[in-house]
Amino acid sequence: MRTMLESKTNRVVLYVSAFLVIVLVLFALLRDNADPITLKEATKILEKHSVKSVVATQEYVYLKTDKELYKIAASQVSPKMFIDYEVKVKNSSNVIVYLLLLVLFLGFGALFYRWFQKNSIFKTQEAKETRGHYASEQSGPIESIKSDVTFEDIGGISDVKSELEEIIDFMKKPKRYKSFGARMPRGVLLVGPPGVGKTMIAKAVANAAGVPFYYQSGASFVQIYVGMGAKRVHELFVAAKNNAPAIIFIDEIDAVGKKRDGQRNDEREATLNQLLTEMDGFENSSGVIVVAATNKIDVLDSALLRAGRFDRRIFVELPTNKERALILSKYLEKVPHEVDVSAIANMTVGFNGASLAALVNEASLLAIRQHDFQVTIDHFHQVKDKVMFGKKKLQILSPKQKEYRVTYQAAKVICATYFDLPFEKLLLSNEKLTPATDEPLLQHELESRVKMLLAGVVACAIRYHEHASSAKGDLDEAKEIVEKMITEYGMGSSLMASQNEKEILMQKLYTQTRELLESLQSVMSDVERVLNERESITKQDVKKRLDAVL
Structure with a gap:
């Protein structure tokens, strides 16, 4: 590398030196070094007959003696003064000057071409070096790392x-x-x-x-x-x-x-x-x-x-309730909090270790944003859905759309509480209430989940005789569960499902959900009122209202 730098420096010095030499030669040739004299002095020099040659240009007349070169303005002299001399007329053009200028131009052109060529080569070389560096980096020496995880x-x-x-x-x-x-x-x-x-x-x-x-x-x-x-x-x-x-x-x-x-x-x-x-x-x-x-x-x-x-x-499976509590305890060790770890473990069914870490971190960040001194269970309720489903922009609902939404969500939360499905709190903006799970479930547990998913559509049909397109997600999940129950789990009327078994089961669960919600209209009205006021309701609040009428 050092040799390459020295070689490049030497070339630059050589180019600069050549340029300076050409400039100096041009300066020497183009420089007018004749001594200016007056008309009186010129007359004396001519009378002495010491002038060897006379050269006239458009501006000056040059008198050259054995030792000196003089010049006098052409406007001051007359032709009679040089009657005894041969006057040479010098044109303003000079072949040597033009040749030097041509050399200078060609020199600059050569330098520019050299610079362009070098840059092109450099870019090509740089691309090769980058590719080579990438390859060498990937295949560089492999070193061990020291693990500090216990x-x-x-x-x-x-x-x-x-x-x-x-x-x-x-x-x-x-x-x-x-x-x-x-x-x-x-x-x-x-x-x-x-x-x-x-x-x-x-x-x-x-x-x-x-x-x-x-x-x-x-x-x-x-x-x-x-x-x-x-x-x-x-x-x-x-x-x-x-x-x-x-x-x-x-x-x-x-x-x-x-x-x-x-x-x-x-x-x-x-x-x-x-x-x-x-x-x-x-x-x-x-x-x-x-x-x-x-x-x-x-x-x-x-x-x-x-x-x-x-x-x-x-x-390595998803953590159980007890394991989630242990993981949460680890993450909460350095977090100022006032929470029951088992309560958080109960509300995080389906969470993995990374999700639990993100949940604790989001709850801590929320507490900081709200200027609270410690993390509480409310912070976890507020960030749980963000961690589970991702943050979604709340849609702007018209008064009529909000009315449908309230009825839809109220029915879902009532069914989820009635069948004791795992959830802690419902927000009006949430599309999902409980996460889907692949854990082994009994037939009645699967049917309860389908009823919860159908509850919103059923309630809107009872109240308004129609429902919104936002029900698509719940309906798709309900259909998927029924499909698996009949074709994969053998939970139909026989192990070998008949052609219309899925439709029969779906209609049966729809009818049972309708009968349940029609019997709980007072609770529906109460939950809808809470959702209209607060846009959220906890499982505990719904349970109290159900216990009061059941």
């Missing part, structure tokens, strides 16, 4: 921890296992929905075992340059083996480990082949364990899942 930092994973303790103990005391001829699994696959803490679990294992932790995402192996992904995999395993015992963690392994169809051999498949080869190349004494995470185990290649590669699979 199992105490992760709440509600007691089952997962017990599965991993054996691996931690093996990495700490490998001789104990080898003496029994046992070998630990070469790979551990963490399977679970997004946000349940799979990455944190892997980091906690590395921290507990006290070994180097090599983290890579599956997407980082899929390169646009052929062979780079496979090279990256090889470098990762070499680095881990050189620092064994160690843990390699590949996050979102489905990005590189998808099933091969055999019809093409692209970069992803080459990378997967390299990964399979590296895992086969493990010696029992290598001391390297591969931990991978995915939420799509069904798309992984079968060769990746066979024994000898990812021998052990650990399913």
Whole structure:
């Protein structure tokens, strides 16, 4: 680099020097160095006959002697003064001057062309260097990271921890296992929905075992340059083996480990082949364990899942009520609060660990915005739907539309409370009341959810004989549940569903919902009044009103 800079500097100095030489030559040639004289002095010089030549221009007459050169204004002399001399008439044009000017012009043109050419080359080189830098950056030296995550930092994973303790103990005391001829699994696959803490679990294992932790995402192996992904995999395993015992963690392994169809051999498949080869190349004494995470185990290649590669699979599910309470307790340790953790756990059915962290953070930010001294249960009620469903702009409703909306939401909240569905508070602006769940549910629980979803449409039909288009989301979910109940869960009149079984079940649930709401018109009116005034109502408030009439 230093040599290149010196060479460039020398060229610049050379160009500047040449330019200065040309300027100096032009200055010397164009400079008029004749001494100006008066008419009297010119007459004396001519009378002495010491003038060798006389040159006349448009402005001056030049008298040249052996030693000096004089000039006198042409307007001061007369032709009679030079009767004894040959007068040469000099044109204003000078061939030498023009040649030098041409040289100067060509020099500037050459410099400009050189500069343009250099810039073009530079840009091309820069593009190549950028691409090369990207490739080298991606394939740069792989270094381990030190994990500061402990199992105490992760709440509600007691089952997962017990599965991993054996691996931690093996990495700490490998001789104990080898003496029994046992070998630990070469790979551990963490399977679970997004946000349940799979990455944190892997980091906690590395921290507990006290070994180097090599983290890579599956997407980082899929390169646009052929062979780079496979090279990256090889470098990762070499680095881990050189620092064994160690843990390699590949996050979102489905990005590189998808099933091969055999019809093409692209970069992803080459990378997967390299990964399979590296895992086969493990010696029992290598001391390297591969931990991978995915939420799509069904798309992984079968060769990746066979024994000898990812021998052990650990399913990390959504936290239970008790586990949610433990996770919330962890996140609330540094938050000034006055809340019952179990109450928040009850209202967060379907939340994963990441969602619970976001919930606590949003509640804290709301408390700060409202200038409160501590976080309360009301803050959690206000931000729960924002975390669960996302913040949506409240639609501007006309008085008539709001009237329909109030009736629709009142019916839903009454049914949800009557059937004791999991929710804590309803807002008039919310489209959804409770989150959908894939947990095993009994038939009557599924029917209760469908009734809640139909309640708004039923109430509007009773009151107004029509409903709004905003019911689409609830109707779609109700139809989906009924579809699964009949075709997948065998909850119809027989295990082999008939052609019109879904329609029969939907009509039955609609009729039962109508009968329920017609019997609770007084509660409907009361809840509608509250929603009109406050635009929100809690499950506890609705329960009190139901208990009063039931």
